[in-house]
Amino acid sequence: MYERIKGFRDFYPGAMAAHRQVVDTVESAVAGYGFREIATPALERTQLYVDKSGEEIVEELYSFTDHGGREVSLTPELTPTVARMVVERHQELSKPIKWYSTRPFWRYEEPQQGRFREFYQTNVDIFGSDAPESDAEILAVAADALTDCGLDADDFEFRVSHRDILGGVLRSMDADVDVPAAIRAVDKSEKIERAAYHDLLVDAGLDLAQAQSFADLLDAGDLDAVVEFAGTDEVAAAVENLREVLAAAEDFGARRYCTLSLDTARGLDYYTGVVFECFDSTGEVGRAVFGGGRYDDLIESFGGQPTPAVGFAVGVMNSTLPLLLQRAGVWPEEAVSTDYYVLSVGDTRPVAAEVARDLRARGNVVEADVAGRSFGAQMGYADSINAETVVIVGERDLENGEVTVKDMESGDQTAVPLAEFPGERDRPTYDDYA
Amino acid sequence: MYERIKGFRDFYPGAMAAHRQVVDTVESAVAGYGFREIATPALERTQLYVDKSGEEIVEELYSFTDHGGREVSLTPELTPTVARMVVERHQELSKPIKWYSTRPFWRYEEPQQGRFREFYQTNVDIFGSDAPESDAEILAVAADALTDCGLDADDFEFRVSHRDILGGVLRSMDADVDVPAAIRAVDKSEKIERAAYHDLLVDAGLDLAQAQSFADLLDAGDLDAVVEFAGTDEVAAAVENLREVLAAAEDFGARRYCTLSLDTARGLDYYTGVVFECFDSTGEVGRAVFGGGRYDDLIESFGGQPTPAVGFAVGVMNSTLPLLLQRAGVWPEEAVSTDYYVLSVGDTRPVAAEVARDLRARGNVVEADVAGRSFGAQMGYADSINAETVVIVGERDLENGEVTVKDMESGDQTAVPLAEFPGERDRPTYDDYA
Known part of the structure; x- marks a missing residue:
């Protein structure tokens, strides 16, 4: 070494x-x-x-x-x-x-x-x-x-x-x-x-x-x-x-x-x-x-x-x-912050990528899977980068024209019509749809 | 050298x-x-x-x-x-x-x-x-x-x-x-x-x-x-x-x-x-x-x-x-930019400094005189740093409770009550008061 x-x-x-x-x-x-x-x-x-x-x-x-x-x-x-x-x-x-x-x-x-x-x-x-x-x-x-x-x-x-x-x-x-x-x-x-x-x-x-x-x-x-x-x-x-x-x-x-x-x-x-x-x-x-x-x-x-x-x-x-x-107790927290993790499961990459690009264009820090990993592994990674919100783009949700928006602090989640996410909002969160 | x-x-x-x-x-x-x-x-x-x-x-x-x-x-x-x-x-x-x-x-x-x-x-x-x-x-x-x-x-x-x-x-x-x-x-x-x-x-x-x-x-x-x-x-x-x-x-x-x-x-x-x-x-x-x-x-x-x-x-x-x-013609202009120059003439430094601090607190780039110079020398300097707006804090204006707001592009200027500058605005310009 x-x-x-x-x-x-x-x-x-x-x-x-x-x-x-x-x-x-x-x-x-x-x-x-x-x-x-x-x-x-x-x-x-x-x-x-x-x-x-x-x-x-x-x-x-x-x-x-x-x-x-x-x-x-x-x-x-x-x-x-x-x-x-x-x-x-x-x-x-x-x-x-x-x-x-x-x-x-x-x-x-x-x-x-x-x-x-x-x-x-x-x-x-x-x-x-x-x-x-x-x-x-x-x-x-x-x-x-x-x-x-x-x-x-x-x-x-x-x-x-x-x-x-x-x-x-x-x-x-x-x-x-x-x-x-x-x-x-x-x-x-x-x-x-x-x-x-x-x-x-x-x-x-x-x-x-x-x-x-x-x-x-x-x-x-x-x-x-x-x-x-x-x-x-x-x-x-x-x-x-x-x-x-x-x-x-x-x-x-x-x-x-x-x-x-x-x-x-x-x-x-x-x-x-x-x-x-x-x-x-x-x-x-x-x-x-x-x-x-x-x-x-x-x-x-x-x-x-x-x-x-x-x-x-x-x-x-x-x-x-x-x-x-x-x-003086005013040193910033030594941690990375992430606005969104866009989690893709099944054959949903094109939609997940579009959601991610849309959120980035509004000035957010957005990660998405680049390692072909499972739902659980992606959720663990999203936690490790302190993602505030996870947007789950799954096959079944997509059949209904929906994605799932999950607040990583509380764990609360809700299904949101794809057309309304992110919609007019620059920084949509679970609370906007709950 | x-x-x-x-x-x-x-x-x-x-x-x-x-x-x-x-x-x-x-x-x-x-x-x-x-x-x-x-x-x-x-x-x-x-x-x-x-x-x-x-x-x-x-x-x-x-x-x-x-x-x-x-x-x-x-x-x-x-x-x-x-x-x-x-x-x-x-x-x-x-x-x-x-x-x-x-x-x-x-x-x-x-x-x-x-x-x-x-x-x-x-x-x-x-x-x-x-x-x-x-x-x-x-x-x-x-x-x-x-x-x-x-x-x-x-x-x-x-x-x-x-x-x-x-x-x-x-x-x-x-x-x-x-x-x-x-x-x-x-x-x-x-x-x-x-x-x-x-x-x-x-x-x-x-x-x-x-x-x-x-x-x-x-x-x-x-x-x-x-x-x-x-x-x-x-x-x-x-x-x-x-x-x-x-x-x-x-x-x-x-x-x-x-x-x-x-x-x-x-x-x-x-x-x-x-x-x-x-x-x-x-x-x-x-x-x-x-x-x-x-x-x-x-x-x-x-x-x-x-x-x-x-x-x-x-x-x-x-x-x-x-x-x-x-x-490709998309190289940014090679020049400094300045939102405000606050020009102080006569015995007006405390008020000029307060105006400058107020504008800075709203996120603007603000210069003020640090060389004890004349009106003309300050105006020339404001031009050299591409100041968009000059706020003139002069003794006579101040007696009327006013400052002068000058647009450096057009040269237009107007007297503004000190209480209204910057007022509620984050980035007040001549046009706001004309």
Whole structure:
């Protein structure tokens, strides 16, 4: 027997039905805001990732040399690819550019719960606007995607912060501080002891007293105090921007899901403005469900015109969102559903086939026998696919111009004139004829 | 500027909208027959393909050694993966197993029109039935997928044949013939000169007279003559099976798309029964659009129980189906569509946002300003996204409790009381208020 590769997953129909429902719900919410679907390659040149993240990224990549001698990698994330696409057609694309897509990505990391080597994400981005409304729309569409899945304000929170508050406060302090290192320390602060957090800040260049007052300032989350502490235009502007984004989020219906959380940093160095992370309000899902934010410098770093950008990526399929939906009790049933099974016994295939085609043309999922099986075997199969209604097309019934319509929940059945089934109805059931 | 890899394609929103519509149409037809969606890994062990197709397949694979020392390949086709999945859960899966999926595959081949190194397919398969109804259902669902895309019986034909007719006739002849080689010769016969075709058959072990009579027999397509020529039970049974499949296809509404075509062979060695290829009836798309057939031995060859199987794979996205739909003039418009643009001018953002949210909740695609732009810039953007209706929320209108509803096709506009927009309507337009 052949084995699936470690960290990869097969999705069989029952589980897939639930995942499909969630992905469709997320994509439908996103499409409702006018984000447009794109599709992108599974392979890119390895250089794209090395230039962005350094040589050490290669250890996490599925990278290789193709038969034409190209150094290529399975895409570990979408951002470099969309950056490449925006740069390539920058002139002809009308701004703002609003794109989404759902697809797998690949990273050679140690698998754990909710983390596979092949993982699926829906990516949602706006390019070409630095207005607070664009950050707020990202928060709003993310919130709508979750509430459309059945979550409510008690289930999740968006912890919102601003990179230039963190960086600006650090730069305002009298110290030779490594800002990215300090921000990475903030990013880890929730997961480590207070003393270890302070140590990381000291490693980044603060003295211990500075580290303590910086950490306390972020904890307090008082924006006026932050402005006063820093005393710089940079921090004042960042606070002003954060307030504008939250005000727009209020208008867009998303403010109620947002918590000010200055020690939310997002690990990735490329964020430049408002950042957020979605958390399970109960804490049962222990790490961030997903996150996003503003990354205004990235397109330029890929050789494009300066282009502001803001977005998020949510893990779907074998990732974190299903964990939150399961915790909240709104995960769809992992089962296939079938509107009709058309059961043919005896020499009735032409009529059974016509009934099946008629029901399909009205938008129903309809199975019929393709294995030449007995009445009992067909009834057992109809049950196994959760058929709601079985239409029995038997020789004796047909002599009377009838079929039998059986409700599979109750087991009730009744004879119905063939001419009246399905008749005018798009989705006729036993109850329509009882 | 970074470059896309040769043979790979980016799908921007306009083109993607057309492709998405076609993929959704195909998948909807397939789902209507009770085929169930699955999702499968992008990587498999290289051995899976070597065992099936021999070492030479590696030249066509994107294969490499991963960081854990595994020999792996980007999947060049779905069949070995679904065979692996069927084998793994054979006991618990109720038969027949009916699966579909749409996803990319990868082959290192020379790109040409309609053939990329990354190409997308919808695969549709039935496992666990050898009844003629299962072959016929595959023909029927393939035909429905095409007619649902807007094609009709004048646009395409399914050339139908049977592997055991070809093989059986060859085995009935008084010659030491290499049957797979002869079948590959048949597969090439349409594309090469008659003499060259005869030569290939001679290479496979026939003498010239045998080669000519074999070729003539296939051309004539007279099933009774074939049975008589061979005089074996094997060929008689194959002809009977083909007739049963076509009779079931008649009941299922698909016979009208089928042409008996004994020199349709399908190149792949693993087919075992009825095979078919879809061709453009006008011949403008010069090669097979897609094909499929029965492959009863494959699951067993992957270590499973003997399991009959039949299916097809149709190339979507950057493949052959779009070429046929374009030739027939039923390719969807390559453009994004937008139901509403809600244009906010002045201090009206809260009301504009509420209007936008209200329209979205009714299932519409609604964009609103996220870039703080002027009336004119917003109107230009609304036009660029093909907005059907623009709802203008201006300060003066709002003082009168009104918004302006503008039809973007005609340019007509009218003031509407805010309380009546959208009112009871799911999709209000200018005409509703004019």
